[in-house]
Amino acid sequence: MDLESKKEEKKEEKKKEKKLPKASSKKTMREKLSKKEIERQGILLGFMAVYVIYGIVFYYLPLGGWIMAFQNYKIKTGLFGSTFVGLDKFKFLFEDVEFLRVIRNTLAMGVINLVCTFIMAIVFAILLNEVRNRFGKKLVQTISYLPHFLSWIIVTGIIHDSLSNTGIINELLVNWNIIKTPINFFAHEGYFWPIVAFANVWKETGWNAIIYLAAIVSIDPSLYEAAEMDGAGRWAKIKHITLPGIRPTIMILLVMNIGNVLNAGFEVQYLLGNGLVRKVSETIDIYVLNWGVSQSDYSLGTAAGIFKSVVAIILIIIANYVAKKTGEEHLF
Amino acid sequence: MKDKKDKNEIKLNYSNMNKRDGSREHETHAEETSEKLRKLKKVLLGSSYRRESPGDTFFGICIAIFMVLFSIVTLYPVLNTVAISFNDGLDAVKGGIHLWPRVFSLKSYETVFGIQGFVQGALITVLRTVLGTLFALVANALLAYIISRKHFMFRSGLSLFWVITMYVNGGLIPTMVLYKALHLTSSFWVYVIPGMVSAFNVMVIRTYMEGLPDELEESAQLDGAGYMTIFLKIISPLCKPVYATVALFVAVYQWNSWFDAMIYNRMKPEYTTLQYELMKLLSSVMQQSGSATGGAAAQGGSVSAVTPVSVRSAATVITMLPIICLYPFLQRYFVTGLTIGGVKG
Numbered sequence: 001m002d003l004e005s006k007k008e009e010k011k012e013e014k015k016k017e018k019k020l021p022k023a024s025s026k027k028t029m030r031e032k033l034s035k036k037e038i039e040r041q042g043i044l045l046g047f048m049a050v051y052v053i054y055g056i057v058f059y060y061l062p063l064g065g066w067i068m069a070f071q072n073y074k075i076k077t078g079l080f081g082s083t084f085v086g087l088d089k090f091k092f093l094f095e096d097v098e099f100l101r102v103i104r105n106t107l108a109m110g111v112i113n114l115v116c117t118f119i120m121a122i123v124f125a126i127l128l129n130e131v132r133n134r135f136g137k138k139l140v141q142t143i144s145y146l147p148h149f150l151s152w153i154i155v156t157g158i159i160h161d162s163l164s165n166t167g168i169i170n171e172l173l174v175n176w177n178i179i180k181t182p183i184n185f186f187a188h189e190g191y192f193w194p195i196v197a198f199a200n201v202w203k204e205t206g207w208n209a210i211i212y213l214a215a216i217v218s219i220d221p222s223l224y225e226a227a228e229m230d231g232a233g234r235w236a237k238i239k240h241i242t243l244p245g246i247r248p249t250i251m252i253l254l255v256m257n258i259g260n261v262l263n264a265g266f267e268v269q270y271l272l273g274n275g276l277v278r279k280v281s282e283t284i285d286i287y288v289l290n291w292g293v294s295q296s297d298y299s300l301g302t303a304a305g306i307f308k309s310v311v312a313i314i315l316i317i318i319a320n321y322v323a324k325k326t327g328e329e330h331l332f
Numbered sequence: 333m334k335d336k337k338d339k340n341e342i343k344l345n346y347s348n349m350n351k352r353d354g355s356r357e358h359e360t361h362a363e364e365t366s367e368k369l370r371k372l373k374k375v376l377l378g379s380s381y382r383r384e385s386p387g388d389t390f391f392g393i394c395i396a397i398f399m400v401l402f403s404i405v406t407l408y409p410v411l412n413t414v415a416i417s418f419n420d421g422l423d424a425v426k427g428g429i430h431l432w433p434r435v436f437s438l439k440s441y442e443t444v445f446g447i448q449g450f451v452q453g454a455l456i457t458v459l460r461t462v463l464g465t466l467f468a469l470v471a472n473a474l475l476a477y478i479i480s481r482k483h484f485m486f487r488s489g490l491s492l493f494w495v496i497t498m499y500v501n502g503g504l505i506p507t508m509v510l511y512k513a514l515h516l517t518s519s520f521w522v523y524v525i526p527g528m529v530s531a532f533n534v535m536v537i538r539t540y541m542e543g544l545p546d547e548l549e550e551s552a553q554l555d556g557a558g559y560m561t562i563f564l565k566i567i568s569p570l571c572k573p574v575y576a577t578v579a580l581f582v583a584v585y586q587w588n589s590w591f592d593a594m595i596y597n598r599m600k601p602e603y604t605t606l607q608y609e610l611m612k613l614l615s616s617v618m619q620q621s622g623s624a625t626g627g628a629a630a631q632g633g634s635v636s637a638v639t640p641v642s643v644r645s646a647a648t649v650i651t652m653l654p655i656i657c658l659y660p661f662l663q664r665y666f667v668t669g670l671t672i673g674g675v676k677g
Contacts (some may be wrong), residue, residue, distance in 0.1 A: 037483060044478050045557050048490055050527065051475050059527055062502025079509075124402070126393050140399045142660050143406050149655045150410075151588035153611045154648050158409040159620065161416070161641070166427025168412065168433055171382060174433070186618075207670075208445045214671040259499075267591075271611070275617060285504070292505040293595065305503030313499070 028045070069303035072301050074298070089303040091181070099304065103152050106283040109193055109269070110261035113200045120205045122250065122301060125212035130234060141213075144206025152203075152267035160272065186272070189280045211253065212246055219245040236240055251329040256286050257317030284308050363589045389399040410652075417441070417649045421642035422474065440646035443638045449601055450647065457587060457606040459541045460523040469579050471528045473571070476537035477563045482546070491538075498531040508595065517596040520603050523589070539672050540574035541567060577669030580662050606651050613644040 047331040069089055071082040093099045096179060124144070131137040162168050170182035185191045223241050232240070265283030274282030280302075284304055292301020316331070323330040353450045410430050416424050417440055419433035428434070430628075444450055501507075502640060507526075516522040528676075544567065552562050568575070590607035597603040617640045 038485070040558060044481065045486075047474060048478055048486060051478070051490070052493065054529060055497060057514075058510075058529075059497040059501065062506040063500065065506025066501050066511055067654060068506065068509070130395050131393070131399060131447075132392070136399070140403055142663065143403045145659060145663070145666075146410070146656065147406060148670050149584055149588075150652055151607050151610075153588075153607050154652055155591055156647055157610075157614050157644060158413055159615075160407050161645075166409065166425070166431075171427065185438065199642040206406075210670050212669055214667075226610060233385055236392050269499055271614065272618075275378055275507055288504050293508070298505050298509065302503060305505060309500065309503060316499075 066302060066306055068299050069306050073299040073302075075298070083092055084238075089299050090307075092300065093303055101279065102282050102284055102287045105269075105280055106265045106285075107264055109196055109283065110264045112193055112197045113264050114199045114257055114261055116201050116210060117204055118254065121208035122212055122246070123210040125216060125246075126238055128209065129213060129216045129242070130238070133144075141206065144209065146206070146212050147203040148205070148207035152271060153187045155199060155203050156268060156271040159195065159202070163195065186274060187276045189277050190279045192272075192277045195272065199268050199272070200264070212249060213284065215246040216242055216247040226242075248329040251323055252331065253329050255316065255319045255323050258319040259312050259316060262312050362564050365393055392438070410656075411642075413645050413648050414641060417645035419642065421638035424642050425639055429445065432441040439638050441650075443643050444646045444650065447609070449604050449612075452602060453604045453606040453609040455648075456520070456523075460520070460584050460589075460605065461586040464524045464527070465579050465583045467524055468530070468533070468582045469575060472530065472533045473537055473568065473575060474563070474579055475529060476534045476541055477567060479534065480538045480541040481559070494529075494531040494534060511596060518600050518603075519597075522596045523586070523592060523603075523605075527585075529580075533581060536669055536672050537571065537574050537578060540571060544570055573665065573668065574672065576662070577665045577672075580665055581669065584655065610647050610651055611646070613647055616640045617644055 021149040025300070067079060068082075068086055070086060071079075072085045072088075073079070073082045126142060128137060128144075131140070150158075160164070160324075164170070165182040165184065169185075173179045174182060183191075185195060219241065223245075224237055227237050227241060262284060269281050269283050270286055270289070273286070288301045288304045288308075291297045291304065320330045320332060344386055405578075408431075412429070413431050415429050418436055418438070419435040420435035421440060421450055438508040475494070479487060481487065484490075489573070502510075511517050511526065513523060547564055548570075552566050588607055590605060590611050591594055593603065593605040593608035596609070665673065
């Protein structure tokens with residue numbers, strides 16, 4: 001408890017430090033914005049105009065495309081000539097058994113992935129921090145980044161090879177007499193979610209750990225020394241110093257990632273899925289791709305996309321609210 | 333909203349204040365001193381190793397085992413792919429290849445380079461990586477510079493305008509319709525233009541720029557330098573580390589993209605990319621295990637010296653080689669970049 005309040009205090013101080021000069025400069029800026037300065041800023045204004053136009057075109061204009069969800073959009077008639085059908089497309093979505101299944105898959109895989117990658121990254125960061133051998137630490141860390149730089153195409157290929165009939169997993173399982181004949185992991189629905197979770201953990205653990213390691217490094221070393229004097233072992237130090245020390249980082253990342261839960265389901269599922277596991281592998285994004293692109297039903301694809309965006313925003317607001325209420329770090 | 337955003341960043345970056353100030357020397361210096369202090373204490377109090385309890389030793393061994401296992405799980409599949417790619421394709425089907433090829437053969441590589449789309453894809457991928465990174469870097473740096481100018485009149489407005497784009501987006505279909513309307517589909521530029529400005533990268537550069545001392549700008553201003561001169565001659569040379577970080581992020585993204593090639597340029601084989609070609613090879617392998625009989629069907633079927641698996645392995649090795657060779661040397665950049673940015677994008 002003492003430690004936390006100390007940290008809070010320090011943080012407040014730093015915040016103030018950061019804020020004060022900013023606030024004062026803001027004031028003087030308003031007063032001092034002379035004619036000459038405005039003239040000088042002409043060039044900045046010019047570039048700003050370019051950026052605003054670019055932003056409107058590529059980021060805000062697609063939001064206008066949401067109108068399509070309320071239309072019976074035809075490529076021939078376009079956005080302005082298509083007939084409006086109100087909420088028909090949404091009605092169709094929620095009466096579609098497939099869409100409901102797709103929501104379930106997306107949520108389930110999103111939550112499983114979030115929990116697994118989150119816990120693994122924190123555990124890895126804490127344990128890596130405990131490694132005393134400097135060279136070994138550096139080496140493991142370098143190795144841990146590697147998968148992040150590989151594309152999902154490569155990662156799914158690698159996962160597929162490892163789990164194939166002649167792959168290492170089946171070989172080990174057979175050699176250890178756990179199973180008699182190789183399992184075809186991609187033909188059974190039950191294996192799909194764990195495989196996707198493993199793929200995510202394999203790819204991102206090292207990368208996600210970077211931010212926790214940075215947070216651990218910034219913990220005041222004197223705290224550890226004090227604990228050592230009091231006779232705390234390594235485990236006690238982790239529990240009472242390291243974990244509370246990175247708690248704010250964990251909370252912020254958690255809130256941010258909860259909003260991303262629905263986004264977590266495209267590439268792996270698309271690449272690893274097949275006809276046999278379709279019922280558990282398809283996600284909202286794949287649904288959008290199937291209906292919107294392959295079937296060219298733009299309206300339905302857009303409607304499904306809107307549903308995803310809205311749920312994502314609601315999730316992040318709820319997560320933020322809960323974090324705020326419980327006195328944890330939050331986004332806004 | 334803007335202020336809140338700032339607060340967040342401060343919160344997020346609280347743990348990384350040192351790096352943010354751009355004074356890495358300071359940090360290492362501080363580290364050294366604290367290291368010295370710790371050593372001194374060890375001498376005074378007796379080595380911490382001597383006082384280590386059996387529980388701690390056991391804990392240390394567990395960690396070591398965990399780290400070794402972690403490294404094996406990470407490295408083995410990659411090395412296995414390399415071994416398979418150098419092995420004779422038919423022989424590899426029997427399995428049992430681990431870290432070293434059993435029957436050495438370069439046939440798979442010959443086959444890969446014989447695929448027309450693959451060579452073209454490699455060309456396009458290199459081109460999009462170079463051009464895309466260059467364009468994105470200039471665009472992001474300039475926007476970050478504008479937003480980080482303390483006296484700029486629309487500073488917070490412009491900042492908010494871009495921060496919103498991080499959280500809200502139109503989705504796949506509206507974006508596709510837009511690109512079609514802009515004639516970006518079926519062209520190379522769909523790889524470069526749309527993703528050029530990314531709010532996350534802008535915020536990373538901006539945070540770094542705001543950490544630079546104001547006096548630099550002020551003194552240049554007194555000498556009569558305009559905003560662009562200050563950007564090009566004073567700020568940019570100091571921002572090289574953060575530019576490298578962002579360039580790395582963009583380059584990796586460009587190198588690894590395949591979805592845009594599939595969606596927007598499916599009908600244009602001349603604009604295919606390396607990853608998209610790899611994906612086609614991958615799905616040809618996948619289809620086999622998608623059938624209930626699994627890989628067994630493939631074993632009987634193929635008669636040529638190469639198999640889809642061996643060709644795909646070779647293609648995989650070629651595709652990941654540049655990244656694997658480069659990333660260990662760029663560690664410093666992405667680690668600082670990620671900690672400056674506070675949170676991953």
